[in-house]
Amino acid sequence: QSVLTQPPSASGTPGQRVSISCSGSSSNIGRNTVNWYQQLPGTAPKLLIYSINQRPSGVPDRFSGSKSGTSASLAISGLQSEDEADYYCAAWDDSLNGYVFGTGTKVTVL
């Protein structure tokens, strides 16, 4: 049972903007940085956004992250077919003394 809650699904047409929320608490998102991972079908997860809004080398600037209080968000602008994947938020939890993932959001490109 994850302590970070995400909507199970999100969708959009090519070129649209899609936003995914991640709700946590004061022991995780509220006091620690947030990362986002992308998992394409049949592959291992990949780091997409780190430290709330930083992109690793090679990640398009269509992907952006933000945080407010105990919630975080991932935005995908200019949605493309190759963005169809599962997306997970994650953060360290000081109460659990462990790393926690969100419940995951499946993004569908219509």
Added chain:
Amino acid sequence: EAQLLESGGGLVQPGGSLRLSCAASGFTFSSYAMNWVRQVPGKGLEWVSGISGSGGGTYYADSVKGRFTISRDNSKNTLYLQMNSLRAEDTAVYYCAKDPDFVLVTRLDVWGQGTTVTVSS
């Protein structure tokens, strides 16, 4: 290029044991914390355990505490996960993942391809 290759997965009976390995290459293994993350097919990601670069600090999810042991051999560039008292709910794909920090889990920037563990009689 940093690469991770897991091995050791397989079919094991409930109550049995299994040891997973993760061979690292392309980076200075001892400089970075390492982690295990698992995923039940069709379900979400669950962090299992982490270990500091020196091996002196270890962390576990409550679901595996007391049953799993993470360790590393920096001379062999290899990460391990000893899994004892296995349960059906431990059935999953197990990924090893590198952290760019030495001590704690900050982010997981390199992932292996995963190894499958099936616990069933």
